[in-house]
Amino acid sequence: MSVTKSEVLRLQASEDIVRVRQAVRAWMVERGFSLVDQTKMVTAASELARNAVDHAGGGIVRMEALVDGGRSGIRLVFEDHGPGIPDMALAMQDGFSTVGGLGLGLGGAKRLANEFAIHSQPGEGTRVAVTRWR
Amino acid sequence: MAEKKTSRIPEILVRHEKDVLEDWLREQMAATTLRKGLMPEAELRRQSDEFLTLFITGCRSGSLADITTSEWAPVRDFLAGTSRSRVTLGFSPSETASFVFSLKQPLFARLREELAKDAAALAEEMWAATVLLDKLGLHTTEVFQQGREEVIKRQQLELLELSTPVVKIWEGILVLPLIGTLDSARTQVVMENLLQNIVDTGSDIAIIDITGVPTVDTLVAQHLLKTVSAAKLMGAQCIISGIRPQIAQTMVHLGVAFGDVVTKASLFDALAFAFRQIGVVISKQQTRS
Amino acid sequence: MDRIPILKLGDFLLVTIQVDMHDRLVMTLQDDLTARVVQDKATGVLIDISSLEMVDSFIGRMLGNIAAMTRVLGAEAVVVGMRPAVAITIVELGLSLHDVRTALNVDKGMEMLRTLVEAPAGEDGHERHEK
Numbered sequence: 001m002s003v004t005k006s007e008v009l010r011l012q013a014s015e016d017i018v019r020v021r022q023a024v025r026a027w028m029v030e031r032g033f034s035l036v037d038q039t040k041m042v043t044a045a046s047e048l049a050r051n052a053v054d055h056a057g058g059g060i061v062r063m064e065a066l067v068d069g070g071r072s073g074i075r076l077v078f079e080d081h082g083p084g085i086p087d088m089a090l091a092m093q094d095g096f097s098t099v100g101g102l103g104l105g106l107g108g109a110k111r112l113a114n115e116f117a118i119h120s121q122p123g124e125g126t127r128v129a130v131t132r133w134r
Numbered sequence: 135m136a137e138k139k140t141s142r143i144p145e146i147l148v149r150h151e152k153d154v155l156e157d158w159l160r161e162q163m164a165a166t167t168l169r170k171g172l173m174p175e176a177e178l179r180r181q182s183d184e185f186l187t188l189f190i191t192g193c194r195s196g197s198l199a200d201i202t203t204s205e206w207a208p209v210r211d212f213l214a215g216t217s218r219s220r221v222t223l224g225f226s227p228s229e230t231a232s233f234v235f236s237l238k239q240p241l242f243a244r245l246r247e248e249l250a251k252d253a254a255a256l257a258e259e260m261w262a263a264t265v266l267l268d269k270l271g272l273h274t275t276e277v278f279q280q281g282r283e284e285v286i287k288r289q290q291l292e293l294l295e296l297s298t299p300v301v302k303i304w305e306g307i308l309v310l311p312l313i314g315t316l317d318s319a320r321t322q323v324v325m326e327n328l329l330q331n332i333v334d335t336g337s338d339i340a341i342i343d344i345t346g347v348p349t350v351d352t353l354v355a356q357h358l359l360k361t362v363s364a365a366k367l368m369g370a371q372c373i374i375s376g377i378r379p380q381i382a383q384t385m386v387h388l389g390v391a392f393g394d395v396v397t398k399a400s401l402f403d404a405l406a407f408a409f410r411q412i413g414v415v416i417s418k419q420q421t422r423s
Numbered sequence: 424m425d426r427i428p429i430l431k432l433g434d435f436l437l438v439t440i441q442v443d444m445h446d447r448l449v450m451t452l453q454d455d456l457t458a459r460v461v462q463d464k465a466t467g468v469l470i471d472i473s474s475l476e477m478v479d480s481f482i483g484r485m486l487g488n489i490a491a492m493t494r495v496l497g498a499e500a501v502v503v504g505m506r507p508a509v510a511i512t513i514v515e516l517g518l519s520l521h522d523v524r525t526a527l528n529v530d531k532g533m534e535m536l537r538t539l540v541e542a543p544a545g546e547d548g549h550e551r552h553e554k
Binding site: 014015017018022035036038039040042046047050094104105107108112 | 443444445446447476477478479480481507508509511512515516517518
């Protein structure tokens with residue numbers, strides 16, 4: 001598997017969330033993903049970007065275009081140096097939110113992607129990677 | 135760890151490049167005498183020449199044992215390109231692979247010439263060469279396979295669209311009669327299509343009839359339920375009809391929650407329900423005596 | 424600051440969302456709409472999302488809030504024009520929106536509003552403001 005294109009976007013303000021949505025949409029259109037796949041990934045990106053901006057004091061997202069054998073994919077890696085997640089199982093549960101949100105961000109992003117990986121260290125930060133294959 | 139020795143293959147090939155190319159072309163033409171005209175000789179020559187150049191560079195810069203590294207990317211890409219174009223020209227996968235395999239004979243001949251005095255080195259280089267060319271030949275077959283699979287997938291989608299028409303049975307009522315086995319991928323496409331149809335026709339109700347579907351697994355059932363939910367979100371109603379007793383049993387057994395999804399045993403019942411929902415009454419015309 | 428325009432159509436308010444909204448804009452819309460319902464004594468609100476290519480949990484929550492707030496203010500809200508890809512994604516995301524009325528398009532949405540508004544007062548247990 002190889003990464004054929006990579007770009008880093010910063011996530012500091014709510015405008016950045018919109019920028020990430022648009023960038024993800026553009027990348028996926030370019031790579032011929034279906035409309036439903038695009039919408040799912042853009043929505044997942046919106047959720048995860050908002051997590052970084054609102055709950056982690058900002059972060060970055062690394063967008064990667066992947067090629068593996070015959071198939072192409074897109075991976076988004078969200079990284080922040082926020083407070084981290086002390087209880088992962090709880091955080092992944094739908095409806096759980098520490099800040100009055102709907103608490104669908106992590107679980108939702110997982111359902112909307114083909115691959116989901118999360119790593120978090122309380123006090124250090126969180127990294128979430130979501131991937132969609134064509 | 136074994137001492138990494140530089141292979142003499144690239145240097146030998148460079149020295150005998152012209153002869154190797156001619157011999158190789160002769161081998162290829164001999165193999166394709168049965169299918170003359172698939173590719174003009176000039177084009178074959180051009181492809182062989184280009185491959186040889188890339189191959190020599192690959193041997194020089196990369197390891198002979200591993201063709202997945204970046205040094206072999208130009209060769210892989212070239213082979214992928216020729217493989218794909220040969221698919222469209224009507225070559226069989228073996229014919230495409232033999233483009234690479236037929237290079238062995240000319241290469242071995244030159245190796246024997248140059249390494250006649252060193253049997254051990256000759257054996258080693260011939261082995262390395264044959265393994266390398268085998269891998270490259272197989273690579274063309276893999277690309278060929280992928281190309282075919284893509285064609286099949288595309289044709290399947292087209293067939294799908296033809297075989298699952300959405301019928302506007304009345305103003306505001308759509309019927310989608312599903313026939314045959316449903317797999318996850320097919321169901322998704324069909325369902326997305328149905329939802330778009332609902333928007334395009336401005337229908338209030340869509341009936342998914344699965345009378346013609348012998349079995350439904352959990353994944354397919356989930357797609358159906360998700361479609362019903364999606365339709366509701368959009369402001370339309372989706373009902374499912376034609377659920378056979380066996381399917382009903384399986385669904386209950388699998389714990390699939392139908393919740394408040396309206397389901398009817400027959401398309402007839404579903405239609406009657408739909409008409410009631412949109413406020414349409416069908417009555418018999420009074421016959422005049 | 425940019426705002427989403429709110430049009431008055433008789434006793435109803437019509438909002439057409441056509442931009443990719445950043446979070447502040449979403450919240451401003453929520454506030455503006457609620458204020459206008461009171462100000463214009465509107466009995467119905469139609470939110471047209473047919474141009475929205477994405478609805479995430481934040482926007483979903485806004486729609487739910489608008490529905491709830493307008494109901495408290497004695498009006499009805501209907502969201503129209505949700506795209507299939509958006510609906511499918513919302514289902515997968517797990518966003519409920521069960522308390523938000525929806526219709527396929529503006530015409531059906533208006534029809535729904537008229538039916539709801541003409542219903543006898545107190546039908547769904549809410550007080551109606553006297554006009």
